[in-house]
Amino acid sequence: MKYLSLAPLTICSLFLVTACGGGSSDSSPVAFSLNAEANSVGERETFIIDYQFDQLVDANVTITADKGTIDTVNKQIIWSAYEVDNDTFETITVTANNGTDSYSQTFHLSVIDTDYVFYFTDPDVPNQDFWDDRNYAAPRVNSAYIDGLIAEETPINIAMSEIGYFPHPDLPELAGTYPAQDVEHFHGNLVGSLMVALQNNGEGVAGLVSNAQLYRIDYTQPGWAQYLIDQNAMVLNISYGGVQCSRNDRLWLQDEIDTYVNAGGIITVSTGNDASATFQGCQNIILVASVDIDGSPSGFSNYGNSVDISGFGGNQLLADENQSYRYAHGTSYSTPSVASAVAFGKQKYPQLTHEVAELGLTQSAKPFPVKLPAGGFGAGILDAYAFIEWLDLYYGND
Numbered sequence: 001m002k003y004l005s006l007a008p009l010t011i012c013s014l015f016l017v018t019a020c021g022g023g024s025s026d027s028s029p030v031a032f033s034l035n036a037e038a039n040s041v042g043e044r045e046t047f048i049i050d051y052q053f054d055q056l057v058d059a060n061v062t063i064t065a066d067k068g069t070i071d072t073v074n075k076q077i078i079w080s081a082y083e084v085d086n087d088t089f090e091t092i093t094v095t096a097n098n099g100t101d102s103y104s105q106t107f108h109l110s111v112i113d114t115d116y117v118f119y120f121t122d123p124d125v126p127n128q129d130f131w132d133d134r135n136y137a138a139p140r141v142n143s144a145y146i147d148g149l150i151a152e153e154t155p156i157n158i159a160m161s162e163i164g165y166f167p168h169p170d171l172p173e174l175a176g177t178y179p180a181q182d183v184e185h186f187h188g189n190l191v192g193s194l195m196v197a198l199q200n201n202g203e204g205v206a207g208l209v210s211n212a213q214l215y216r217i218d219y220t221q222p223g224w225a226q227y228l229i230d231q232n233a234m235v236l237n238i239s240y241g242g243v244q245c246s247r248n249d250r251l252w253l254q255d256e257i258d259t260y261v262n263a264g265g266i267i268t269v270s271t272g273n274d275a276s277a278t279f280q281g282c283q284n285i286i287l288v289a290s291v292d293i294d295g296s297p298s299g300f301s302n303y304g305n306s307v308d309i310s311g312f313g314g315n316q317l318l319a320d321e322n323q324s325y326r327y328a329h330g331t332s333y334s335t336p337s338v339a340s341a342v343a344f345g346k347q348k349y350p351q352l353t354h355e356v357a358e359l360g361l362t363q364s365a366k367p368f369p370v371k372l373p374a375g376g377f378g379a380g381i382l383d384a385y386a387f388i389e390w391l392d393l394y395y396g397n398d
Contacts, residue, residue, distance in 0.1 A: 032061070032096040034105055049077040049094060049107065061098040068092060119145040120199045120206040122170075124325065127317045128205055129293050130194075130337060136295040136369060137312040139337055140385035141208055144344070149388045151347040152210035157233035158195065158343050160336070161219040161240065162188030166321040170197050170204040175213040178227040186321035188216060190328050191239050193319035194336045195343070204325055205317055208340035211347075219243065222252055225260035234265045235346055237339035238285075239332035241272020241302060245282040257284050261354045266346070268339040270331035271302035278302040286342075286358055289377045290314070290334040295369040301331055303376040309361050310368075311337040311382040334382075341384040348388065349395050356394065364390040 035050045049068075052075060053061055063070055067090075068079035079092055095104040116132060118125045119142050125131050131142050144150050157175065164185030165174055171192060196214050197207035215233045217224040219240075228236060245254040257267060261284040269285045271278040279302075280287055290301035290313025297303070298313050313334030315327040338361065345352045345360070364387045365380025391397075 032103055034094060047079045047081060047092075047109070049079075049092070051075050051077065051094065051096070053096075061096055064095045064097065066093045117146070118142060122198075122200065122202070122204055122206040124205045124317055129314070130208075130312050130316060131206070135293045135312075136366070137291050137293050137314075137381055139311065139341060139382045141340070141344075144385040144388055147385075149385065149392075150210070150344050154347040155211050155213070156209065156235070156343055156347045157213045157215060157231055158209065158235040158339065159215040159217055159228050159231075159233040159237070160188065160191050160195070160339075161224075161236065161238040162191060162216050163218060164188045164321075165192060165216055166323075168193075168319045168321075168323050170201065170319045170325075172196055172198060172212075172214055174216050175233075176215045176227075176231060178215075178217045178224050179221050184321075187239070187332065189321045190318045191237065191332060191336050192216075194316070194333055195237065195340050197319050205319060208337065209343045209347075212343065219253070219256075220250070222256060225256045225263075225265070228260060228265065229263045234263075234350075235339055235343045236260065236265060236267045237336045238267060238269045239335050241270055241274065241278070241280070241331065243269050243280050243282060243285075254282055254284075257282055264351075264353060266342050266352070266354045266357050268335050268342065270335040271304070271307055273300040273330045273332075274302055275300050276302055278304040278306060280306065284354055286338060286354070286361065287378075288331060288335040288338045290329075290331045291368075291377065291381055295366070295381055297368075297370075297372060297377055298329070298331075298334075300329070301334075301377070305376075307376065307378040308358060309338060309365055309378040309380065309382055310334065337384075338382050341382060341387050344384060344388055345391050348397075349391055351395075352391070356391075360387050360390040360394065 033052045065077045068077045070077055090109040091106050093106045129135050130138050133140050133143050163183040165188035195207050195209050196212045197205045199206045219238055267285045269287050271289045286308050287306055289303055289307045289310040290298035291310045292298050292314045311334035313331050315329045317327055320326045342357050362379035364383055366383045367380050
């Protein structure tokens with residue numbers, strides 16, 4: 001991240017040209033003051049110079065600046081910081097002019113080239129867009145760790161519904177499976193990587209959740225709810241678009257979900273990737289669609305009135321089945337980011353329920369940057385930072 005630093009600034013009221021050095025004027029005074037509130041400003045943020053005229057000055061005095069935008073209503077010059085590769089200097093000259101007399105003052109600014117700070121040091125973390133909070137759809141998990149909002153030292157058990165999971169040097173071993181059979185399939189590695197890839201191990205990527213044990217179940221096999229309850233794994237991610245409780249062969253599934261949720265479990269489910277209305281038909285789940293990194297709807301994402309929230313599901317670098325890494329996209333990867341946010345909530349507040357989690361996620365969500373049809377992609381875009389703050393207020397720990 002690049003920061004903009006302001007050289008030592010004197011706030012000066014200019015009733016005569018000679019009242020403040022660095023300016024120039026004709027014989028008559030232009031009563032005029034400048035004030036810069038911030039000493040530094042981050043990349044993609046703004047530097048604001050406030051200006052003001054003395055009441056005795058003729059109303060015809062105008063302000064010009066060689067850089068930035070002049071807001072005559074709020075009496076501000078607004079200049080956007082920008083990215084640089086090396087430290088450099090910037091100047092902004094502001095001039096007050098009444099048609100006869102003028103006064104100019106130049107601000108000398110230094111633009112400091114610094115790197116964006118990632119909380120975890122794994123070498124490929126900068127290539128994982130969801131860790132970079134400068135991206136609109138990033139869930140602000142990086143900032144939540146930096147600001148100490150996440151109870152990262154608290155152990156937590158979480159689960160995913162997958163049929164396979166290959167050993168990988170950047171992934172933890174599974175803590176348990178239900179049922180015991182395993183199928184060679186890549187999907188579990190990618191989903192698991194997003195949630196629990198090892199952090200600060202000097203290799204590859206980092207998952208979102210610290211200090212987590214990962215369980216794998218198959219949601220199509222009855223009995224998984226009690227298994228997870230017995231393991232105290234009370235956050236479950238299901239990254240499949242075909243979870244349907246109305247299917248004749250799954251009429252038992254809603255009861256299984258209800259058993260888990262009534263015991264304190266929370267389930268996130270993906271909408272699917274058919275670019276059509278979602279056909280997920282279960283209750284007591286948090287249904288997740290996908291947006292791209294700029295916050296616009298992902299072209300592949302399913303949508304519908306039953307969607308609760310969206311998360312970033314665009315290309316993201318994850319640990320794969322070949323003990324390597326690859327990019328993947330889909331609602332399969334927007335959903336575990338929401339599950340991870342729920343896991344943060346459970347780490348801090350084990351009493352967190354489905355109802356409270358759903359309410360907090362939707363009320364704390366970022367607004368969509370583009371107008372969307374009502375009911376299509378949920379309440380907004382996941383903001384894990386705001387969600388944890390919401391929980392702090394809800395549980396009285398602000």
